[in-house]
Amino acid sequence: MENQGLVISNLGKALAIEIKNPATHNDKIILCKTRRKLGVAVVGDQVLYNPDGEDEGVVTQILERKNLLSRPAKSGRTRPVAANIDQLAVLITVSPSCDFLLLDQFLVVCENSHFEPLLIFNKTDLLSGEESEQLQQSLTPYRKMGYQFNFISAKTGQGVTELNKELIDKRSLLVGQSGVGKSSLTNALLPEKELRVNAVSASSGLGRHTTTAATLFHLPEGGDLIDSPGVNIFGLAGIDERALAMSFRDFQPHLPNCKFNDCRHQRDKGCAILEAVEHSKIAPERYKRFLKLIEKLPR
Ligand SMILES: Nc1nc2c(ncn2[C@@H]2O[C@H](COP(=O)(O)OP(=O)(O)OP(=O)(O)O)[C@@H](O)[C@H]2O)c(=O)[nH]1
Ligand SMILES: [Mg+2]
Ligand SMILES: [Zn+2]
Structure with missing residues (x-):
């Protein structure tokens, strides 16, 4: 018998999964083990599981994610x-x-x-x-x-x-x-x-x-x-230099004006970002942090 539930926490050793009881409309939290080959289930995931007794189970599938x-x-x-x-x-x-x-x-x-x-x-x-x-x-x-x-x-x-x-x-x-x-x-x-x-x-x-x-x-x-627990680094997984620049809202209006298509906005000739920084259209602190984030990009 397979059931569906929502992962409300990944406790490391097990997943806390909320399941709905359609008869009573009461939510219940059960603990599920999972298998490595399924990949890591995280909070917010919908999963299928096989119940094992009243309050436990085994995850059999992580359902498709929106993100x-x-x-x-x-x-x-x-x-x-x-x-x-x-x-x-x-x-x-x-x-x-x-x-x-x-x-x-x-x-x-x-x-x-x-x-x-x-x-x-x-x-x-x-x-x-x-x-x-x-x-x-x-x-x-x-x-x-x-x-x-x-x-x-x-x-x-x-x-x-x-x-x-x-x-x-x-x-x-x-x-x-x-x-x-x-x-x-x-x-x-x-x-x-x-x-x-x-x-x-x-x-x-x-x-x-x-x-x-x-x-x-x-x-x-x-x-x-x-x-969620506090972090001091976040995201940037799957983001490259180009995507980083495009994700800086204050860069967006200027990006099309860079002379070269592959401009890296560093020492490049005809760079519209550098020019915008010079003319205070982009805050210099933001530009400095852009350079720092380039360093942090996963490669
Ligand atoms: N003065 C004041 N203190 C606050 C306020 N909100 C939270 N704090 C205090 O700030 C400290 C940290 O609060 P938490 O809610 O534990 O912070 P957190 O972001 O959950 O921290 P982590 O779980 O470590 O990531 C506690 O001592 C809180 O009492 C606020 O609005 N005013
Ligand atoms: Mg906290
Ligand atoms: Zn540029």
Whole structure:
């Protein structure tokens, strides 16, 4: 007998899979083993499994994915992170201070895989007047590119209701540096989160401090939220130099004007990007980070 379920967490040794009971409309979480030859199943995957007793099973197939987000891993390989995502929700804040190189990586991934980025600035309660001003300045280039920021405080709840609207009926992956407040925001949006975390860790027998893996939660008003562990490098798997340049929104209008088709936008003659940087049409920091990201590209 084969059944279908949704992977809500990959716990390493096993997958936590949510299954629906059509009779009771109750969801149930079971633990499934998987086979190496199937490839790695990730949070957001739909899988088929063979039940083994009440609360366990064996995955037999990973169903076709709409998309798959991967991140660089050791020795030039990539590691899948999440599947079937609609939106990347990127958190930044003042403390820890914003890693703009990481932010740019997230934006590149969004642009390249046609995700909407939902940019969230958390911990507004920590902002002093002076910091606020500095911050607005550092965000200006992004605003000019058409990116908007949602200002919230997961602690005080400021802006959380408005943000909630952007999450309804979509599957969002929460990403950002460690400590920006991804789990705090998840908690703020999901009053029943604790229950679920406990359900997963209880069924895995791993105790309750082990949620180092990305975990999917259903939002009360529809849609899913995936809380993921903090990262300092992301995406760029499957992106080459050309795709990188095309994924910089501020580069896009200038790219067709480079003299040579294979322009690398570095020391090339007739490069429209270099010219735009010179004339402050592209922020110099963005251009510097473009060069840094070229170095990070997997080869
Ligand atoms: N002042 C303030 N502190 C916050 C806010 N949101 C989160 N924090 C604090 O920031 C710290 C980190 O929050 P987490 O939610 O654990 O951060 P995270 O992004 O999940 O971190 P990782 O799981 O390590 O990736 C905690 O001490 C939170 O209490 C906020 O809006 N204001
Ligand atoms: Mg967390
Ligand atoms: Zn160029």
